[in-house]
Amino acid sequence: MITSLCVIVRRPKGEELSTLGIRTVYATFMGGMDAKLLCIEDGVFNLLDNPGYNTEMLNELSKEGAPIYALTGHLQARGLSESNLIAGVQVIDPAEVAEIIEASASVAAF
Amino acid sequence: MLFLLNKTQPDTIGLIKLLGGDVDKEVLLTQDAAFYATSSMQDQFHQAGIAHIYVAQDALETRAIERAPECQVVDYDRIVELVMEEHDQVVCI
Amino acid sequence: MSKNLTINLLSGYQENEDALFAVNLAEAALSKGYGVKIFLYGNGCNLANQEHPVQGASHMNARLQAHMDIGKIGPRLEKIAAMGAEIATCHTTEYGRGTEGDAYRVGIKWGDVGQSFTKFLLTSDVLLTFGH
Numbered sequence: 583m584i585t586s587l588c589v590i591v592r593r594p595k596g597e598e599l600s601t602l603g604i605r606t607v608y609a610t611f612m613g614g615m616d617a618k619l620l621c622i623e624d625g626v627f628n629l630l631d632n633p634g635y636n637t638e639m640l641n642e643l644s645k646e647g648a649p650i651y652a653l654t655g656h657l658q659a660r661g662l663s664e665s666n667l668i669a670g671v672q673v674i675d676p677a678e679v680a681e682i683i684e685a686s687a688s689v690a691a692f
Numbered sequence: 693m694l695f696l697l698n699k700t701q702p703d704t705i706g707l708i709k710l711l712g713g714d715v716d717k718e719v720l721l722t723q724d725a726a727f728y729a730t731s732s733m734q735d736q737f738h739q740a741g742i743a744h745i746y747v748a749q750d751a752l753e754t755r756a757i758e759r760a761p762e763c764q765v766v767d768y769d770r771i772v773e774l775v776m777e778e779h780d781q782v783v784c785i
Numbered sequence: 786m787s788k789n790l791t792i793n794l795l796s797g798y799q800e801n802e803d804a805l806f807a808v809n810l811a812e813a814a815l816s817k818g819y820g821v822k823i824f825l826y827g828n829g830c831n832l833a834n835q836e837h838p839v840q841g842a843s844h845m846n847a848r849l850q851a852h853m854d855i856g857k858i859g860p861r862l863e864k865i866a867a868m869g870a871e872i873a874t875c876h877t878t879e880y881g882r883g884t885e886g887d888a889y890r891v892g893i894k895w896g897d898v899g900q901s902f903t904k905f906l907l908t909s910d911v912l913l914t915f916g917h
Contacts, residue, residue: 584791584906590711599916602795602827602878609898610906622710653710680713684693688906689711689783690793690914698803699917723802750809751802768813775810776788776819776911784914 586616588686591625595636600628603692608639611648618649620682621671625692626652626660629667637668644670653679694718694779695742697725704728704785705740711783718744720766720774726751731760746774789820791909793902795916797831799856803915804832808861810913815868822905823862824896825874827916832859833874834887859890866892873901 587610591603604619611617619640621629628636629652644650650671657663657673664673674682683689693715695708704725708717719742721728728737729747737745746766752759759765766774775782792811796803811821825833836859843850866872873896879885889895896902906912 584909584912587906587912598827598878599795602916605877605898606902610903613899613903615903615906676710677713679710680715683711683781683783684713684715686781688912689781690912691783691785692795692914692916696913698806698915699801722806748806768809769817771810772814772817772819775913776790776814782911782913784916 584688586685586687588618588620588682588689590620590622590689590691591628592623592691594624594627595632595634599692600625601636603690604628604636604639606690606692607648608643611643611646618651618682618686619643620651620653620679622653622656622679624660626656626662629671630662631666631668640668644668651678651682694720694774694782696720696722696775696782696784697728698723698784700724700727701785705736707785708742709740711785717742718774718779719746720771721745721747721763722751723748724751726755726757729757729759729763734760734762746770787818787820788910789822789908790814791822791824791905791912793824793826793912793914794829794832795827795914797828798858799853800828801917802856803917804829804858805856807915808858808865811865811870812861812868815865815870820909821865821870822909823865823870823872824902824905825872825893826898826902827875827878830874830878830882830884832862833872833879833889833893834884835890862893863891866890871905873905875902
C-alpha cells in the first residue's frame with residue numbers, strides 16, 4: 583500500500599504538467615495521504631504569487647499544512663528568492679531533496 | 693533506487709544525482725533515453741556513482757544504437773522484475 | 786498475495802512512446818501474475834475513448850499507416866483490461882479536451898484523481914508515472 587508520495591513538478595505554470603502535478607498533490611494530500619510537493623527546474627515558477635488555479639491550489643495546500651519545497655539553486659538560477667514565493671514554501675538545498683525523495687514511498691515527476 | 697529514463701534531456705545525470713543523493717542507484721534506459729546506451733555515456737553514469745545501467749531491448753533495436761558492452765539489455769519480463777522486486781523506489785524522469 | 790503496479794500515464798497517442806511502453810510493461814506484469822492499474826491522466830485520457838474511423842478509403846499510404854499503427858495502442862488497452870488490469874481515466878482532463886461524453890473503450894472506466902487514482906495508490910506497491 584502506497585501511503586506517501588512526493589510529487590516533483592519540473593514544468594512552469596503555462597504547461598499542463600504543472601497543473602497535473604499540483605492537482606495530484608492536492609487530491610492525495612486532502613485524501614489523507616502523506617503527500618508533498620517538490621518544485622525544481624522551471625517548476626519553481628509555480629510558486630510565485632499570481633492569479634489562477636495552480637496558485638489557488640498551492641495556497642490551499644499551504645494553509646492545510648502540506649509540505650511544499652523549492653530547490654534553492656534552481657530559484658537562484660531563475661533570479662528568484664524566497665521573498666518572491668507564496669507563503670509556506672520551504673527553500674531547501676540538494677541534500678534535503680535527496681532526503682525527501684528517500685523518505686517517500688513513491689515519487690511522481692511531472 | 694532505480695531511475696527509469698524515458699527521454700533525453702539536458703543534464704540527466706545531474707538530475708539523477710540531485711534526486712538520488714548518496715543511495716545506491718541503477719538506471720533503466722527506455723524510449724529515447726536508449727540513446728544513452730553508448731560507451732561515452734556509460735563513463736558519465738559510472739562517474740556519477742551509478743552501478744548498473746540497463747537498456748530496453750525494443751528501444752535499442754529500433755534505434756540501432758551501438759551499445760556499450762556493460763550496458764545490459766533487458767526485455768519486458770526483466771523490466772518487471774527490476775521494477776516490482778529489485779528496487780524499493782523507482783523514479784521515472 | 787501478488788504485488789500491484791499503478792501506472793500513471795500522462796501521454797496519449799503518437800506524441801511519444803510512453804503509452805506503448807506502458808502497455809508493454811502492463812502486459813508483461815499481468816503475465817507474471819502482478820496486478821496492474823492504469824490511470825489515464827493529461828493527454829493519457831485520449832486513449833480512453835472508442836475510435837471513430839473514417840469511412841471509405843484511407844488517404845494514407847501503407848508505409849505511413851504502418852508507422853501510425855505502432856502507436857495505436859487502444860485495442861491493447863482493452864486486451865490488458867480483459868487480462869485483469871483496472872484502467873480509469875481522468876474526467877477533468879477529458880473535459881478540458883472535449884471528450885468527457887465520449888464512449889469509453891471496453892474495460893476503461895470514468896475516474897478522477899481524488900478517488901480513482903488515490904484508491905489505486907492505496908492498493909498498490911509500486912507507482913510509475915510516465916510523461917514528457
